[in-house]
Amino acid sequence: MSVILTLALKEFRDGMRNRWVAAAIVLLAGLTLAVALLGSAPVGTTKATPLSVIVASLSSLSVYLVPLIALMLSYSAIVGEAERGTLLLLLSYPVSRWQVIVGKFAGHLAILSVAITLGYGVAAGVAAYPAFSSADIRALFLLIGSSILLGAVFLALGYLLSAIAREQATAAGAAVALWLAMVLLYDLALVGVLLADSGHFISEQLFAALLIVNPADAFRIFNLSQLGVGAVAGLGGLGTTASVPPSVALGSMTLWVLGSGLLALNRFGARQP
Amino acid sequence: MHPGPIPPERKGLGIRLDQLSKAYGREQVLRQISLVAQPGECVALLGPNGAGKTTLFKLMLGLVPPDSGCIEIDGINPAGRAFRPLRSEIGFLPENVSFHDAMTGQEVLRFYARLKGISATACAELLDRVGLAAAASRRVTTYSKGMRQRLGLAQALLGNPRLLILDEPTTGLDAALRKTFFDILRNFKEEGVTIVISSHALNEIEARADRYAILQGGRLTAIGSLSALQQESGLPVRIRLQIPRGETNALHKVVGDRGAPTPSTDGHVTLTCLADQKVGLIRDILASDIQVADIEVRSSSLEDVYAHFASKGLGK
Numbered sequence: 001m002s003v004i005l006t007l008a009l010k011e012f013r014d015g016m017r018n019r020w021v022a023a024a025i026v027l028l029a030g031l032t033l034a035v036a037l038l039g040s041a042p043v044g045t046t047k048a049t050p051l052s053v054i055v056a057s058l059s060s061l062s063v064y065l066v067p068l069i070a071l072m073l074s075y076s077a078i079v080g081e082a083e084r085g086t087l088l089l090l091l092s093y094p095v096s097r098w099q100v101i102v103g104k105f106a107g108h109l110a111i112l113s114v115a116i117t118l119g120y121g122v123a124a125g126v127a128a129y130p131a132f133s134s135a136d137i138r139a140l141f142l143l144i145g146s147s148i149l150l151g152a153v154f155l156a157l158g159y160l161l162s163a164i165a166r167e168q169a170t171a172a173g174a175a176v177a178l179w180l181a182m183v184l185l186y187d188l189a190l191v192g193v194l195l196a197d198s199g200h201f202i203s204e205q206l207f208a209a210l211l212i213v214n215p216a217d218a219f220r221i222f223n224l225s226q227l228g229v230g231a232v233a234g235l236g237g238l239g240t241t242a243s244v245p246p247s248v249a250l251g252s253m254t255l256w257v258l259g260s261g262l263l264a265l266n267r268f269g270a271r272q273p
Numbered sequence: 274m275h276p277g278p279i280p281p282e283r284k285g286l287g288i289r290l291d292q293l294s295k296a297y298g299r300e301q302v303l304r305q306i307s308l309v310a311q312p313g314e315c316v317a318l319l320g321p322n323g324a325g326k327t328t329l330f331k332l333m334l335g336l337v338p339p340d341s342g343c344i345e346i347d348g349i350n351p352a353g354r355a356f357r358p359l360r361s362e363i364g365f366l367p368e369n370v371s372f373h374d375a376m377t378g379q380e381v382l383r384f385y386a387r388l389k390g391i392s393a394t395a396c397a398e399l400l401d402r403v404g405l406a407a408a409a410s411r412r413v414t415t416y417s418k419g420m421r422q423r424l425g426l427a428q429a430l431l432g433n434p435r436l437l438i439l440d441e442p443t444t445g446l447d448a449a450l451r452k453t454f455f456d457i458l459r460n461f462k463e464e465g466v467t468i469v470i471s472s473h474a475l476n477e478i479e480a481r482a483d484r485y486a487i488l489q490g491g492r493l494t495a496i497g498s499l500s501a502l503q504q505e506s507g508l509p510v511r512i513r514l515q516i517p518r519g520e521t522n523a524l525h526k527v528v529g530d531r532g533a534p535t536p537s538t539d540g541h542v543t544l545t546c547l548a549d550q551k552v553g554l555i556r557d558i559l560a561s562d563i564q565v566a567d568i569e570v571r572s573s574s575l576e577d578v579y580a581h582f583a584s585k586g587l588g589k
Contacts, residue, residue, distance in 0.1 A: 006387040010373075017375050085371040089428070092334045092367075093388040094360035185443075272337045 007103025013112035028119025051136035059223035074158025075175040112151040156260035163267035222249035285312035285467035293342035320488035364434035369426030374414035418445035479575040515567035557564035
């Protein structure tokens, strides 16, 4: 346990010293404030409270930003250490490879949690003060929690890329491609298929299933279902009309964390430093 | 800092390599290496770049599995789970050691100490011992190559190891630090720690190891103590004599076919003989009427021996 804690603390400290992490906090907080200020317009015409609008907007924002930040943190975790030569020394110590992955994961997740909690929580609180209900606060907490879970998915995917790649540059390229594919192209492809199909083969259930298997869409569905604003919130909103239970969305993301994490461990185990 | 005496149960770890082979893809890196290092022995691995020294170290540490053959450190296979606790008792200094640049020297050492389950108090002493106390709170990114190497050495010495595996440890160290390094190494050797060290600097490793193993193209071409390797190589011994000019003929008579005296410009005469003829030849010269003013015997150096076996290895 102390080995994992040592590794996690090191990653956390490295991350906090890294300007990218500070930038991530500023980016998330800045965008939250921007959303809060710009998003104040629709409040007048709907029954939604300011905070619920902010949370809805942030959940859309999170889908793009959180996976990006998570992949940036994780893509070099293994291949970067191998390239620098620090992996060889680390593995000569009484440390198992699973401890290396779990330790790095814990450290990176702590960094993400700090960035998301500070970025969203403080900025949303400031922007919406004092007009928020307990339901809004609950939605904000769920947004923060599910954003961290979404981050965990892409951290694990980043380790998988990092365990497979022979060079750090390859891992970086693969991370960008993965982000594009899962966060942008998947939805576009799904819309294309849906339009071409025009309701012949793809039932509502199949469509919901196709959405839920993508962790980014699962995240969107979860948050919008919490707010009850699905019908006005884009593709993820379509999913909620198929009434996907939030637990299924969380389950999908959790499976992605476990699946990618175990696969990353498997690939790391086969790697010769 | 002195490592302190090692209790009897903490004597050095023995190493046994048996018919060890390893290939990376199509490239055969090690071919049937067999080597035994007794607890407390210091074995130097010599060989050019690409000879397989680093791979051999990785195998000893259980970081890569062999294709065939077996390895035992203290009777345990390093690739197995049972080896993990033993890792705390091994100090490893990789070639061109590198660290996380954002950390300070002290943080780096404390990080590795925690991984070995050692308290942070030992770190300050070690940093002092390798001459990094003043730079302890500076980031590693500001360190010179020599300072990184010293930090690498400090982490290898954490927790009084029973086995030291040192891959080109003196690279980047200046003459004074090399001396300090070998002094530290001698202390550990006296405590009974087993040491496996690789080096390119043959003149500095000479007379510091108990045995020398010469690796060439993944093959062990020779192994033994310096004197055993000198004998095995059949390399000649040079005897330089200072004698009066007129006595060269007399010397020829005494030496016979054993040494072929060659006069040099400074008035000396050099004899070249086989190692096992050396003592007899000197005795005969001193017993004769020749007035010997000075005598100097030079056995083949580690460099000569290495060059001899390396050229033999290439021929294989």
